[in-house]
Amino acid sequence: MSDLEYAPRGTDSVRLVGVHASDSLGLRGGAIGRLRGVDWTFGPGIHAVVGTVADGTAALASVLTGELRPEVGSCLVDGVSPFDSPASRRxxxxxxxxxxxxxxxxxxLALFCAGRAGWEALLERFDLGALASRQLATLALRDARAVELALAFGTVSPRLLVLFEPWSDVRGIDVMEFRELLLEHAATVPVVLLTSSLACVAPLTEHVLFLAGGRFAALDGTVGWLARASQKLNVTIDCRSGLAVRELAHALSTRLPLARGVSWEHVDGEAPFGVVSVVADDLEAVALTVAQVCQELAVEVRSIATPPLDREALLSQVLRARLDGASESEGAYASTLRPR
Amino acid sequence: MMRAARLGFALGWSRLPPRRVAVLALLGTLASSGVALAVRSSSPLAAPNVVASLVFGLVLPLTAYGAVSTGSGSTDLSSATWPAARRGFSRRPVAMGLALAAFVATLAVVFPVLLVGFGVAYRATPGFSKDCVTSGGLVALGAAAYVSAFSLASTAMRRGRARSLLLCLDFFVGAFGSAFSLPFPRAHLRSLLGGEAVAMLSQRQSSGALLTLTLVAFVMALVRLRR
Incomplete structure (x- = not known):
């Protein structure tokens, strides 16, 4: 059982209680990922679950859609187990x-799933009209996933949408249109995005759940909170030699006494550049100082940005925050979590 | 329900490529006619019996096993029905369709093997047509029994691995006439072909047992499969 629980709301329609389950994606049908006592109750909105298949994302998708019956525990969508109810699965x-x-x-299949009125528009909306006459079994992986994505959105009176890695291996997905569709559905339907990339879901939702080793490491941490967890700023400048980047690193290390570390790197090539990385708690203050220092030293700045967060960095930040009791001090975090 | 069963049949049939079925039938036919030729040269009267033993003892169980495994996508019956079940169809009628596809594929392989084998074994000897009709009925009954039993086994163990276990048990335990052989189609088929009786059952009783076995295994498979 996880030691954090998402506080249920009146509109919550999906409930997982103590779910243990294994996927069958391994060699000879063995399990790659397992769920080890997942408790989760949620309602309409976009809910991103960040984790790998080994963490149990595929098993979670299978349980939510009714492909797998939990070995222990239960999964109910609108009070009905999708594994046992064809109407619910539909x-x-x-x-x-x-x-x-x-x-x-x-x-x-589109006719069956989306009905006579909507199937053509559905395929056109996803630019799949050319595939209409193709046999499903003959589709390439990217096409097959694109068709499944379109059909997921075309589900008549949906109760739940479960999308596993919708940004990978899907033919010709229009990011903006996809975002619109997600937001449109999320107003009334719970939408679960299962992905290993936080960068993909960060602009879409503030409900990010972190699945690690088959358990939720953190529930409903906001993206803002997680983004701040990187605590690193990269300043990329144009420089012919390592001298300018060394000067900048030196200046920043003296002007930023609260910085936890400053490092630099020079990269040769046709357009040589240098990168100074600053690790600090207050990145907004650091960014201002960096801008001032760059102006004083008259260096040409290419970019000032936080590096993309990887899963391991996020996991370590979440776990550290929990060990330090930091989660209690995070307002957005504490508001939706209650320790058990 | 009929729609789900039709979908299940189409799903199972799509997993059983006609080319593979044809190649298997051809290989089986070559094997049975080769054996018939070899035996006929030494003892012409024994040739049909040897062909029947080959078909019912080896070709039929292996083909049924292969058809059920392939038709189920080499996985358990619940997972095999998932492509249709996720679209809101009940798993049970879909599984019925899958079993029917496996049954048809088994007949498509075993019938030609039997006919060609008997044709070569009998050649100018009388009795070909009568034996074909009798054995043809037995092939249909045996195929139904094996497909049902393997379908039931497909609901047990991860990825339906109990199918392989059942095949082994059928070969080893079903080869005898003891009471332990009662649940295995091989024992009853051997009795119906004129071999040792199973637990003192008459041939008529063995036919009934085979039919009961088919129905019980099939119903149990559907019961074990959730909606």
């Missing part, structure tokens, strides 16, 4: 790790 739109082609053509 109203769950899903993009799963592996395409599950039926016999028949794309057109036939």
């Amino acid at each position: 109203r769950i739109g899903a993009l799963l790790p592996k395409p599950t082609p039926l016999a028949g053509s794309v057109e036939e």
Whole structure:
């Protein structure tokens, strides 16, 4: 059982209680990822679950869609177990790790899923009209996933949308349109995005859940809180030799007494550049000082940015925050969590 | 329900490529006719029996096993029905369709093997057509029994690995006439072909047992499979 619990709200329609389950994506049907006692209750909105398949994201997708029955615990969508209810499964739109082609053509399946009125518009909206006559079993992986994504959005009266890595191996996905569709659905339907990349979900949702080793390491940490957890700023400047970048690093180390560390690197090539990395708690103050110092030294700045967060860095930050009791002091975090 | 069953049949059939079925039938036909030729040269009267033993003892169980495994996508029955189940179809009628596809594929392989084998074994000897009709009925009954039993086994163990266990048990335990052999189709088929009786059952009773086995295994498979 996780030691943090998402506070249920009146509109919550999906409930997982003590779920243990394994996927079957390994060699000879063995498990790669397992869920080890997941408790999660949620309602309409976009909920991003960040983790790898080994952390149990695929198993979570399978349990939510009714492909797998939890070995222990229960999963209910609107009070019904999707594993046991065909009607419930039909109203769950899903993009799963592996395409599950039926016999028949794309057109036939779209007609069945989206109804006579909407199937053509659905395929056109996802630019899949050319695939309409193709047999599902003959589609390439990217096309098959694109069709499944379109059908997930075309689900009639959906109760839940489960999208596993919707940004990878999907043909011709229009990011803006995808975002619009997600927001449109999220107003009334719980949407679960399962991904290993926080960068993909960060602009979409403030509900980020962190799945590590089959358990939620942190629930509902806001993206802002997680983004601050990187605590690192990279300043990239144009410089022909390592001298300018060394000068900048020196100036920053003296002007930023609260910085936890300053490092530099010079990269030769056709357009040589240098990168100074500053690790500090208050990155906004650091950014201002950096801008001032760059102006004083008259260096040409290419960019000042926080590096993209990787999963390991995030996990270590979350765990450290929990060990330090920092989660209690984070307002947004504490407001939706209660320690058990 | 009919729609789900049709979908299950189409799903199972799409996993059983016709080319593979044809190649298997061809290989089986070559094997049975080769054996028939070899035996006929030494003892012409024994040739049909040897062909029947080959078909019912080896070709039929292996083909049924292969058809159920391939039709299920080499996984358990619940996962095999998932492509249709996720679209809101009940798993049970889809599984019925899958089993029917496996049954048809088994007949498509075993019937030609039997007919060609008997054709070569009998050649000018009388009795070909009568034996074909009798054995053809037995092939249909045996195929149904094996497909049901393997379908039930597909609901047990990870990825339906109990299928392989059942195949082994059928070969080793079903080869005898003891009471332990009662649940295995091989024992009853051997009895119906004129071999040792199973637990003192008459041939008529063995036919009934085979039919009961088929129905019980099939119903149990559907019961074990959730909606």
